[in-house]
Amino acid sequence: MKKAKRLLVIGLILCLISAFVSSFYLTSGGQVEIHDYNLAIPSGETVHMYEYRPKTATTANPAPAIVFSHGNDSTLQTHQDYAMELARRGYVVFTPDITAAGKSSAVMDMSTVGYGIYDVIDYVYYALDYVDSSRIGIAGYSKGGTNIYEVMNEYGRQQREEADYVQKIVSAMIIDTMFMPFDGFPTGITIAWDTGDRSPYANNYTKVEGYLPGDLSVKPEFKELVNRAGDFFSEEELNDPNVKIEIGKVYGDLETGNAVMIYNAHLVTHATGVFAKALIADVVDFFETTIGAPNPIPSTQIRSREQVFAGGVGLVGIALMIAPLAVILMEAPFFRSLRKAEDDAVEPLAEAGSGAARWLYFLPAVVVSFILPMTNIRFGQSTYKFLHMGEKTGLTRWFLNTWQNSIMCWLTINALIALAVLLLFYFLVHRRRGLSLRAVGVCANLKDALKAILLGLSVFAILYVVAAFFQYTMMVDFRLQDLTFPIMTWDHLLKCMRYAPFVIFFWCVNSVSMNAFNRVKGMSERKNLWLCLCLNLIGLVVILAIHYFKLNATGAGLGFHMRWKYYTTCLLFIPITIAGTLINRALYRHTHNAFVGPVVFGTVATIFSTAVMMMPDYLY
Numbered sequence: 001m002k003k004a005k006r007l008l009v010i011g012l013i014l015c016l017i018s019a020f021v022s023s024f025y026l027t028s029g030g031q032v033e034i035h036d037y038n039l040a041i042p043s044g045e046t047v048h049m050y051e052y053r054p055k056t057a058t059t060a061n062p063a064p065a066i067v068f069s070h071g072n073d074s075t076l077q078t079h080q081d082y083a084m085e086l087a088r089r090g091y092v093v094f095t096p097d098i099t100a101a102g103k104s105s106a107v108m109d110m111s112t113v114g115y116g117i118y119d120v121i122d123y124v125y126y127a128l129d130y131v132d133s134s135r136i137g138i139a140g141y142s143k144g145g146t147n148i149y150e151v152m153n154e155y156g157r158q159q160r161e162e163a164d165y166v167q168k169i170v171s172a173m174i175i176d177t178m179f180m181p182f183d184g185f186p187t188g189i190t191i192a193w194d195t196g197d198r199s200p201y202a203n204n205y206t207k208v209e210g211y212l213p214g215d216l217s218v219k220p221e222f223k224e225l226v227n228r229a230g231d232f233f234s235e236e237e238l239n240d241p242n243v244k245i246e247i248g249k250v251y252g253d254l255e256t257g258n259a260v261m262i263y264n265a266h267l268v269t270h271a272t273g274v275f276a277k278a279l280i281a282d283v284v285d286f287f288e289t290t291i292g293a294p295n296p297i298p299s300t301q302i303r304s305r306e307q308v309f310a311g312g313v314g315l316v317g318i319a320l321m322i323a324p325l326a327v328i329l330m331e332a333p334f335f336r337s338l339r340k341a342e343d344d345a346v347e348p349l350a351e352a353g354s355g356a357a358r359w360l361y362f363l364p365a366v367v368v369s370f371i372l373p374m375t376n377i378r379f380g381q382s383t384y385k386f387l388h389m390g391e392k393t394g395l396t397r398w399f400l401n402t403w404q405n406s407i408m409c410w411l412t413i414n415a416l417i418a419l420a421v422l423l424l425f426y427f428l429v430h431r432r433r434g435l436s437l438r439a440v441g442v443c444a445n446l447k448d449a450l451k452a453i454l455l456g457l458s459v460f461a462i463l464y465v466v467a468a469f470f471q472y473t474m475m476v477d478f479r480l481q482d483l484t485f486p487i488m489t490w491d492h493l494l495k496c497m498r499y500a501p502f503v504i505f506f507w508c509v510n511s512v513s514m515n516a517f518n519r520v521k522g523m524s525e526r527k528n529l530w531l532c533l534c535l536n537l538i539g540l541v542v543i544l545a546i547h548y549f550k551l552n553a554t555g556a557g558l559g560f561h562m563r564w565k566y567y568t569t570c571l572l573f574i575p576i577t578i579a580g581t582l583i584n585r586a587l588y589r590h591t592h593n594a595f596v597g598p599v600v601f602g603t604v605a606t607i608f609s610t611a612v613m614m615m616p617d618y619l620y
Contacts, residue, residue, distance in 0.1 A: 090294025196268030
């Protein structure tokens with residue numbers, strides 16, 4: 001109990017430090033105010049939005065503004081580092097949850113242009129007297145870039161067809177999305193495009209022999225885009241790789257708005273682009289060039305890594321409190337039956353032997369460790385075979401997001417494979433060596449199972465209150481890229497928790513392997529714990545090392561380039577695996593039950609895995 005209380009205090013301190021440091025960066029030491037509000041738009045829906053307003057932006061001194069759209073499987077906090085850097089340079093920055101994401105309306109159709117971005121621009125242009133309406137810029141990342149594309153096409157239509165067309169923005173930046181024709185865009189607005197040179201989306205552009213897929217300087221489609229601003233490349237030069245686009249150069253006339261700029265962030269993938277210094281620097285440079293920064297700060301001074309690290313510390317704090325909270329709650333009379341008996345030392349019953357026999361003992365865990373990353377793509381894409389909603393495949397009205405469904409399918413099938421391997425080795429090896437399932441804690445009854453579920457929900461509820469306190473008082477959340485523990489709407493939370501049984505099942509099988517089958521006589525607890533961590537991680541680390549080494553060298557990783565998300569999922573699964581291994585072992589030692597830990601950890605880990613991925617795919 002002393003250790004549990006000590007760890008709980010450390011976790012709370014980490015959350016407190018994370019919140020204060022993150023808030024310091026996001027508000028530029030108190031020079032920027034973050035406002036949280038909901039905007040009612042003409043379609044009848046509501047857009048939830050953060051506004052980063054510098055104190056220098058006043059009615060007497062209106063400031064330029066930027067509207068930034070996040071992408072799919074994201075929320076407004078995903079790109080808070082972009083907002084932070086722009087706001088500390090004097091821009092008023094608006095980061096909405098696009099409709100159907102985060103806390104915005106859970107729309108069932110595509111009833112707004114750019115998923116609410118068009119209406120946010122209207123609000124900023126017409127309603128705010130502390131915004132200089134002659135200097136408004138827009139940008140979007142990934143699906144957010146597509147949202148900006150849709151808004152620009154709507155402006156182009158209005159410019160061509162409506163006599164009372166009003167130009168509301170000066171410049172627009174589309175970041176790391178599929179290349180699309182710009183024929184429908186309006187004139188008078190400076191356009192920029194940025195793609196990381198290791199982004200998978202770059203592989204969809206014209207391939208130029210001898211160059212990385214992500215080298216935009218030689219791509220004919222981007223030379224054609226530059227030619228919107230003038231005749232900079234002849235017909236022959238469009239396909240001549242010796243004639244290159246100058247990255248970051250202004251092509252055309254900024255005064256009239258007929259200008260184009262191409263950026264190409266170095267060593268940036270689609271996954272790292274949400275916080276990459278090079279990409280954020282490009283955004284800062286573009287808007288300073290096109291609408292001017294009230295407080296110019298060199299783009300070399302980007303503090304995204306510090307802010308990301310601060311947010312990650314809070315996430316570690318949340319994870320660190322899971323096991324201590326469960327241990328403390330098990331002191332309550334209702335949960336006390338989940339604890340192990342006083343005379344139960346939780347000692348392993350089987351010996352691994354030596355030589356070949358020892359390798360055989362640990363072989364199942366090694367096999368399963370490699371199966372996990374190697375089957376990600378194949379099993380992740382299996383949902384289309386059995387989930388249907390009309391003509392849409394891979395989802396249903398209960399399971400709305402194909403990517404979440406892919407993750408859950410992947411985890412479930414791998415858990416079934418691991419279970420089959422464990423059972424095979426149990427009957428062939430472990431049982432003959434005297435290992436009894438009940439004796440090593442592989443047992444459950446209905447009453448204790450229900451208590452374990454309530455325990456998991458109780459731990460989750462307490463952590464949720466902690467996260468809510470910091471989010472509502474300091475406007476920060478605890479995250480490491482897509483791993484996050486955010487505060488959601490009740491509807492959003494319930495949709496996430498639909499996936500909890502799949503996550504819990506995976507960790508139950510893993511717990512049986514690590515805590516029951518891979519603990520042997522004569523091995524210290526610390527050494528065995530390190531061994532279990534290695535067994536859980538070795539496959540992920542090896543496969544990911546091969547993938548990212550190849551990606552860095554050639555611009556394309558293992559397999560089809562548009563399967564990048566599966567490898568990013570595996571990468572983010574590493575910290576989850578470390579946390580799951582440690583927490584499940586701690587609770588196993590306290591309960592001598594292989595399932596209590598996975599139920600508690602799996603309930604919380606469900607949010608880590610699904611919280612930002614709520615754009616319903618039937619909207620496409």
